[in-house]
Amino acid sequence: MLARATTFAIDGLASRRVTVEVDLRSGLPAFTIVGRGDAAVRESRERVHAALLNSGFAFPQRRITVNLAPAHLRKVGPGFDLATACGLLAASEQVPARNVDRWAVFGELSLSGELRHCRGVLAVAHGARRAGIEGLILPRVCAREAALVEGLVVAGASTLVEVASILRGGRVPDLPPVDLTAADQGDPDEQPDLSDLRGHASPIRALTIAAAGAHNLLLSGPPGTGKTMLARRLPSILPPLTRAEAIDVTGIHSVAGQLPEGGSLVRRRPLRAPHHTISSSGLVGGGTLPSPGEASLAHHGVLFLDELSEFSRSALEALRQPLEDGVVAIVRGQRTVTFPTRFQLVASTNPCPCGMAGSPRCRCSEGDMSRHRRKLSGPLLDRVDLLVHMQRPRADELGASALTTSQDVRAAVFEARERQAARLRGTGLLTNAALTPRHIRDLVHVDACGMSCLQRSYERGDLSARGHQRVLRVARTIADLAGSDGVAASHINEALGLRQHDILEGALAA
Ligand SMILES: Nc1ncnc2c1ncn2[C@@H]1O[C@H](COP(=O)(O)OP(=O)(O)OP(=O)(O)O)[C@@H](O)[C@H]1O
Ligand SMILES: [Mg+2]
Numbered sequence: 274m275l276a277r278a279t280t281f282a283i284d285g286l287a288s289r290r291v292t293v294e295v296d297l298r299s300g301l302p303a304f305t306i307v308g309r310g311d312a313a314v315r316e317s318r319e320r321v322h323a324a325l326l327n328s329g330f331a332f333p334q335r336r337i338t339v340n341l342a343p344a345h346l347r348k349v350g351p352g353f354d355l356a357t358a359c360g361l362l363a364a365s366e367q368v369p370a371r372n373v374d375r376w377a378v379f380g381e382l383s384l385s386g387e388l389r390h391c392r393g394v395l396a397v398a399h400g401a402r403r404a405g406i407e408g409l410i411l412p413r414v415c416a417r418e419a420a421l422v423e424g425l426v427v428a429g430a431s432t433l434v435e436v437a438s439i440l441r442g443g444r445v446p447d448l449p450p451v452d453l454t455a456a457d458q459g460d461p462d463e464q465p466d467l468s469d470l471r472g473h474a475s476p477i478r479a480l481t482i483a484a485a486g487a488h489n490l491l492l493s494g495p496p497g498t499g500k501t502m503l504a505r506r507l508p509s510i511l512p513p514l515t516r517a518e519a520i521d522v523t524g525i526h527s528v529a530g531q532l533p534e535g536g537s538l539v540r541r542r543p544l545r546a547p548h549h550t551i552s553s554s555g556l557v558g559g560g561t562l563p564s565p566g567e568a569s570l571a572h573h574g575v576l577f578l579d580e581l582s583e584f585s586r587s588a589l590e591a592l593r594q595p596l597e598d599g600v601v602a603i604v605r606g607q608r609t610v611t612f613p614t615r616f617q618l619v620a621s622t623n624p625c626p627c628g629m630a631g632s633p634r635c636r637c638s639e640g641d642m643s644r645h646r647r648k649l650s651g652p653l654l655d656r657v658d659l660l661v662h663m664q665r666p667r668a669d670e671l672g673a674s675a676l677t678t679s680q681d682v683r684a685a686v687f688e689a690r691e692r693q694a695a696r697l698r699g700t701g702l703l704t705n706a707a708l709t710p711r712h713i714r715d716l717v718h719v720d721a722c723g724m725s726c727l728q729r730s731y732e733r734g735d736l737s738a739r740g741h742q743r744v745l746r747v748a749r750t751i752a753d754l755a756g757s758d759g760v761a762a763s764h765i766n767e768a769l770g771l772r773q774h775d776i777l778e779g780a781l782a783a
Contacts, residue, residue, distance in 0.1 A: 295360035308341030472670030486750030494663030543574030
């Protein structure tokens, strides 16, 4: 007796249809799974066996062969358990085989027959819709995630017994309500706010410019000056995720297994702050079945590299392509998987190993300083638009009230973003940080006085050609924050002031 069940294998951020064929024939009892499965798929035999018996079904005492087709596709993870169990139930005529054909099934089984949460449910639901399958049966805790895909019947079940009842034509349980409206930033009271910060007028200004134009930002300064504190407040002044962005972020977090059980749309712009011991594959993605790294988990959000000089050179080098192209390509055998990586980079560092560079208390030798500089002068810093040196806040500033709140800054950032979006309509770009040299030529109009300031700075040797372009992008954002159509000398001068190369003593001369 032969039966089939349909399920899906995760492939990058998408999924591919897998047919689980179950063949029962006479002979000595045996249970074999073939079709390029990993250890979790091989172990699935034990889970399926126990789950069937513990749910009150008969386990066929026959020679059982399960084939996961197509055989060339790698199958990884426990999500194939449910399809194997349903195929066995159909082959042994415990549920009608023609009904099993109408559904796709996906989920891990416990030994007692309960259905467990699995990663990549959103990708599976998209796959089922694209394949034109009527409905998808999956663990109830994953149902809200699958329901983000419109036009697909989603049936959440808690146990194998409930799945069998649906397959016998029983009632499909109602879904918990899913809010599909545009995402918001979550409860503002839960987020760290700029009003926690004392003093720091110019770093807050730099953070505002970075948020308004999506520019990359590096904060340098002695320990305990508030660098980490400031950087962690960037998401609080960024615009909320659009619906399309929220779906993208949810898909990535789902495949990476980072969505909470019972979770649905990710509503908050991501801030990822990996520890400096992270490997390059942790940062950009990797694994036998490639899984997204921190750079992709920060897609449409912020990647915060605290203590930049402590990250390994290889990890920082690996960020070069994601920063340049907004995607990372991971090659495994003859296949390439790509993950999106459009994040805003914020980094912090001490100006020297002891953190006191420039003050008489600095204990670093010339050798320490140059090693530190060499670590920082990588390809990564070529992509930094704003460099800010943070000093200790003065005593009177610490005692005074905060200079601003996230809500006020956010309003200015929104307005500047709207001006950019209007100017860039039809180009496919959204922010000044993404301007290409051609867009800069066509869209960034600098007045004569501003041009001569920039020229003078260039002729003095303060800027490279790349630095020249970067100043124009940042100056355009500063003009947008000021509500100005043209770029004036004051905007250029402020942008020049935010490239304080000397804070890393020439390390960033590009
Ligand atoms: N400007 C400030 N206003 C209010 N509190 C501050 C400020 N700066 C620092 N603090 C306090 O000091 C603590 C440490 O700040 P933070 O961790 O941001 O320093 P840092 O510059 O990142 O230091 P390090 O270089 O050691 O990482 C904060 O949690 C906060 O309590
Ligand atoms: Mg810090």
